[in-house]
Amino acid sequence: MFSASPITAITSLAYSLHCGETPDVFWKDLERALQDAFGHRLFTVLAYDSQNGLLGRVYSTRPDFNPVGGRKRVTKSMWTRHVLKDGKIFRGSTREDIKAMFSDYEVLWANGCESVLNIPVRKQGVTIGSLNLLDGAGQYNDALIELAYVFAQLSVIPLEASRAALQLLDNASGNLEEV
Numbered sequence: 001m002f003s004a005s006p007i008t009a010i011t012s013l014a015y016s017l018h019c020g021e022t023p024d025v026f027w028k029d030l031e032r033a034l035q036d037a038f039g040h041r042l043f044t045v046l047a048y049d050s051q052n053g054l055l056g057r058v059y060s061t062r063p064d065f066n067p068v069g070g071r072k073r074v075t076k077s078m079w080t081r082h083v084l085k086d087g088k089i090f091r092g093s094t095r096e097d098i099k100a101m102f103s104d105y106e107v108l109w110a111n112g113c114e115s116v117l118n119i120p121v122r123k124q125g126v127t128i129g130s131l132n133l134l135d136g137a138g139q140y141n142d143a144l145i146e147l148a149y150v151f152a153q154l155s156v157i158p159l160e161a162s163r164a165a166l167q168l169l170d171n172a173s174g175n176l177e178e179v
Contacts, residue, residue, distance in 0.1 A: 006147055009033035013154045023158040023165070027059040030131075030158075034151060038143050040133040041112050042066065045155070047129040047163035048074075048084055058129075058162035065107050069166065077101070083118050084127045089148055090118040091140050098134075108134060115139045119148045121155050129159045 009032075016029050031043050044066050045059035053074045060066040074080055079101045083090050092098055095114045099105040108114075113134035121129045131152055133140070 006037060009036060010150060010154070013151070017154065017157060023058070023162045026155075026158040027162075030151065030155065031059075031061060034131070034133060037147060037151070038117060038133055038135075039139055040135050042108070042132075042134040044132045045129060045159065045162070046072075046132065047159060047166055048127055049163075050084070050127075055129075056163070056166045058159070058166055062111065065111065079118070083120050083130055087120045087122045087125070087127050089120065089145055090116065091143065091145075092116040093138050093141055095137065112136055115141075117143055117148065119152045121152045121159050123156050123160070128156070129163065131155060 013026070013029055013033055016026050021029070027045060034040060034043060040061070043059075043061045044057055046055040047058050048055055055072040055074060057066060057068055057070040057072075060068055060070075074084065079090060082088050090101070092101060093115050095105075095109055098108055098114060098116060101116070102108060114137040115135055117133040117140040119131040119133075120127045121131060131148075
């Protein structure tokens with residue numbers, strides 16, 4: 001599945017952090033590493049504000065329909081409990097899985113996104129965001145979940161910096177998607 005070794009991708013990301021690259025540079029590097037590791041048609045990074053019940057998009061490969069700065073109100077759902085509260089990876093394999101979890105499923109389907117891998121990013125056991133990969137049906141059935149957790153942990157510092165820049169705590173009212 002990899003065009004480069006997982007070790008090469010991980011060491012490259014770690015070196016990017018070591019050199020103090022900006023979050024924007026890190027997200028692009030992570031995007032390439034995740035493409036090699038798992039594949040995706042859409043990759044987004046969401047910062048989580050548990051106090052205000054919001055998710056804010058800090059990175060997207062498809063800003064035409066998933067723009068950076070977009071916010072979602074978190075609702076009580078199986079996905080919220082599984083990913084945000086329990087810190088577990090969510091893997092959906094079919095269009096039906098996408099429809100059951102995401103209110104914007106029609107837009108996702110229209111762009112060929114029929115499976116999902118949501119990877120929680122956690123700091124000291126608390127979820128601070130998620131890395132989200134979407135692709136064709138069944139894409140993540142054989143995904144090496146343990147490797148996904150490594151990529152998530154490498155994302156903690158850039159996610160904290162991106163979250164601050166997004167000012168997620170400035171509770172925006174208005175048109176919020178729900179997740």
